[in-house]
Amino acid sequence: MTLTEPNATVHAPVPPLAERARNVGGSPVRDILAVTARPEVINFAGGLPAPELFDAEGVAEAYAQVLATDAARALQYSTTEGEPALRAALAARTTARRLPTTADDLMVTSGSQQALSLLATALLEPGDTMLVENPTYLAALQVFAFAGVRVIGVDCDEDGIDPDALDALVARERPKLLYTIPTFQNPTGRTLPADRRAAVAAVAARRGMWIVEDDPYGELRFEGERVPWIAAQPGAEDRTVLLGSFSKVMAPGMRLGWLRAPAALLRACAVAKQAADLHTPTVNQLAAARYLASRDLDAHVATVAAAYRERRDAMLAHLAGALPDGSVWNRPEGGMFLWARLPEAYDTTALLPDVVKHEVAYVPGAPFFAGAPGRSTMRLCFVTQTPQEIREGLGRLGRALRLSQRKACTAGGQA
Incomplete structure (x- = not known):
């Protein structure tokens, strides 16, 4: 039997990538x-x-003020849930839009894309079934593919989800959640009417299902009246996660999003975020809070x-x-x-x-x-x-x- 020389180079193959990364x-x-x-x-x-x-001048001024007055805090680690000042400002904006919200209902994320990943970690097991609008946001489909779940498209028309089709699909497939972009949807630009939002909430309440309501575009309304969130519908309070973002209204490079969720799910997402990145950059959060306090975002x-x-x-x-x-x-x-x-x-x-x-x-x-x-x-x-x-x-x-x-x-x- 010949032993390998101590200094010989052995080129064994490295283990393969995870199956989800390959697929x-x-x-x-x-x-x-x-x-x-x-x-x-x-x-x-x-x-x-x-x-x-972009309001480059206003954003630059907000960063400058934060670094001039509170650099030690801005450049330090922060809490996983997010800076209290920013969460309070976001809660006030959400409440003003007729969805009563406190800072404790919210967590700041590194863009709403991270919020989707955290929710997939906290809610979905490999092999679970979930629903999406057909068609839907590409990067959401990527997140759910990495989670190893079975994704089924819900029949939609020019107004969005057909509640009757949704009800029948939920009864048959027993999905864990529905992911939807009900306002100015990506990719279609359509908006789900108020009566259908109420019907979607009723299906979720009756059948037992989470709703993930993604709203990155809702503030960019050109005409017509604002439609209330699904999260504000009766029966949706304990089962709807609302996602928001500054990417389309302030600056995507700041990577600031947030999620509003029931307490137990929010805690699970915080644990998942601790494992992902500890917290969203402090300086970006404080600059956004300063901007909201000193400028008129609306x-x-x-x-x-x-x-x-x-x-x-x-x-x-x-x-x-x-x-x-x-x-x-x-x-x-x-x-x-x-x-x-x-x-x-x-x-x-x-x-x-x-x-x-x-x-x-x-x-x-x-x-x-x-x-x-x-x-x-x-x-x-x-x-x-x-x-x-x-x-x-x-x-x-x-x-x-x-x-x-x-x-x-x-x-x-x-x-």
């Missing part, structure tokens, strides 16, 4: 943004707020929403000339996204490489579906470009789609 793919939106990052591309693919509308949001409305209107004005006959699209009352469905012959995923050659981009709709994809759908973000850029970008999109149609007709004639 969960990256974000198609991020992949598209990497391909279309050239400045000449008019990009309707991203979900990025318009940077020229006035800033109104300015942003007015600009976004102008950009939405520009997109609506020029879509008919860009999309092929037979296409349909919605008219969102706020938010950042517009959803379009082309005739069934079009596959927006297959078309995208040729469209990008015309220096314009969108997100194909297929990856947003939990189940059978809508291959002829696309999401268009209307907030990042100016009205002039939107007009030019839709002109490029129209030319690209018409060229692809001619190519398909020519190929069909030669077949």
